[in-house]
Amino acid sequence: MQTILITGATSGIGLESAQQLAAQGNRLVLVGRNPEKLSAAAKLVRGAGAAGVDTLECDFASQSSVRQLAKEVSSAYDRLDVLANNAGGYHKARSETVDGIEATFAVNHLGGFLLTELLTDLMVRSAPSRIVFTSSVMQFGATMDFADLEFRESYSGERAYSRSKLANVLYARALARRLEGTGVTVNAFHPGAVATGIWDSMPWFGQPFVALAKRLFMISAAEGGRALTYLAADPEVAAVSGCYFQNNRVKAPSRLAQDDALGQQLCEVSAALVGLTG
Numbered sequence: 001m002q003t004i005l006i007t008g009a010t011s012g013i014g015l016e017s018a019q020q021l022a023a024q025g026n027r028l029v030l031v032g033r034n035p036e037k038l039s040a041a042a043k044l045v046r047g048a049g050a051a052g053v054d055t056l057e058c059d060f061a062s063q064s065s066v067r068q069l070a071k072e073v074s075s076a077y078d079r080l081d082v083l084a085n086n087a088g089g090y091h092k093a094r095s096e097t098v099d100g101i102e103a104t105f106a107v108n109h110l111g112g113f114l115l116t117e118l119l120t121d122l123m124v125r126s127a128p129s130r131i132v133f134t135s136s137v138m139q140f141g142a143t144m145d146f147a148d149l150e151f152r153e154s155y156s157g158e159r160a161y162s163r164s165k166l167a168n169v170l171y172a173r174a175l176a177r178r179l180e181g182t183g184v185t186v187n188a189f190h191p192g193a194v195a196t197g198i199w200d201s202m203p204w205f206g207q208p209f210v211a212l213a214k215r216l217f218m219i220s221a222a223e224g225g226r227a228l229t230y231l232a233a234d235p236e237v238a239a240v241s242g243c244y245f246q247n248n249r250v251k252a253p254s255r256l257a258q259d260d261a262l263g264q265q266l267c268e269v270s271a272a273l274v275g276l277t278g
Contacts, residue, residue, distance in 0.1 A: 001051045003080055004232060005029040005073065007060065007112065008087035010037035013134070013191050015044065016225030017084070021233060022050035029054045029077075031069065031087070060087045060111030061097040063274055070118035079126035082232045083119060085112035086134040088164070094155040101273060102150035104157070108164030113171055113267075114274040120179070127183025128238065131175065132231045135168040135188040137246065140254045142166035144262060146269060167266060169244050169253045174263035176242030185241035187231055191224035192247075 004021055008014040010032035018028050022045045030045065030053065032038045038055040045053050054076075058069040073080065088108040097106045116131060123129045142162035151160050169188045176186040230248050231237060244253040256262060271277045 001025055001027055002082060002233065003027045003029065003077060004082040004084065005031065005080055006084040006086055006228075007031040007058070007115070008134075010034060010041045012221050013224040013228055014084075014086045015041050016222045017086075017228040017232070018045045018225075019048040020222075020225055020229040022046070022048035022053070024233060025049060025051050026233070027052040027054075029056060029073070029080075031056050031058050033057065033059050058087075060107045061103060063099050063110070063114060066111050066114045067118065070115055073119060074122055077122070080119065080122050080129065081126060082130045082132065083116065083123060084132045084134075084228060084232055085116060085168075086132075086228065087111060088134065090157055090161050092157040094151060094160070102152075102155075102160065104160040104164050105150055105167070108161070109167035109171070110270060110274055112168070113270045114276070116171075116175065117271070117274075117276055120175075120184075123184050124179070124182045129184050130232060130238075131172075131184060131186045132228065133168040133172045133186075133188040134228065135172075135190055135244065136161070136165040137190045138162040139166040139169050139190075139257055142254065142256065144170070144256055144266065146265065149269065166254065166257055167270075169257040170259075170263040170266045171270070172244075173242050173253075173257070173260070174267050177260070180241070185237075185239065187237070187241060187243050187245060188253075189227055189231055189245035191227045 004026050006014050006018050009018050009030035022028055028045050028050050030038060030041050042053045042055050056069055056072055059065040091103050095103045097103050144166060172186050172188040243250045
């Protein structure tokens with residue numbers, strides 16, 4: 001039995017993967033923003049056969065909320081076998097969080113970055129353990145401009161989302177290098193084109209195409225969840241680290257994602273944005 005924490009666990013691939021991992025007899029820690037949705041998710045996961053289910057509230061748009069989550073996890077669990085950073089979202093219009101950071105980058109990258117950094121010691125003590133990041137194929141078209149990291153100029157929801165997903169891969173690779181030899185593996189993956197609610201925030205002119213794609217091309221949330229389940233629990237990838245996966249296979253990420261210097265710079269900038277420097 002493993003203890004597995006999944007963020008963004010109340011819907012989509014997070015909830016589906018939680019049920020799949022529960023069916024294997026694991027203990028699940030479900031993290032979400034909405035207490036009612038957490039309660040409903042916990043009921044489903046218990047019904048799937050989990051050895052135990054805990055729920056924790058966290059809003060990844062708030063750094064103080066992420067810090068509180070890390071504090072609760074550190075005090076409640078002696079070990080954590082898997083940390084699955086799956087929380088994320090899409091914002092068609094630019095907005096800022098309570099911390100004054102562009103929302104897509106804050107939620108999709110900085111929230112998981114901060115949580116992972118605060119729980120790294122626990123993950124090392126729990127080794128062998130795994131850290132997983134839900135990225136996207138959209139990282140292939142992304143840019144990483146530190147002069148305008150938060151798209152204060154020329155914002156678009158697609159560009160901001162793509163950048164945040166590139167950040168997931170860059171950070172996963174950088175963290176894997178840092179934790180080499182500790183028994184902690186770190187990987188990122190693309191779950192596939194999954195028909196989930198994240199697409200509901202697409203601009204109105206894109207909605208007909210999204211509806212058509214959902215019917216013709218997109219996979220179910222359960223299928224997407226299996227990609228997370230694979231990296232979280234399959235013995236086949238127990239020793240694999242620093243990789244990007246598509247279709248449960250290692251795939252070379254984008255050219256920028258393979259730039260180790262860029263990854264290190266991202267880590268330094270991210271640490272400053274969440275107050276982990278000095």
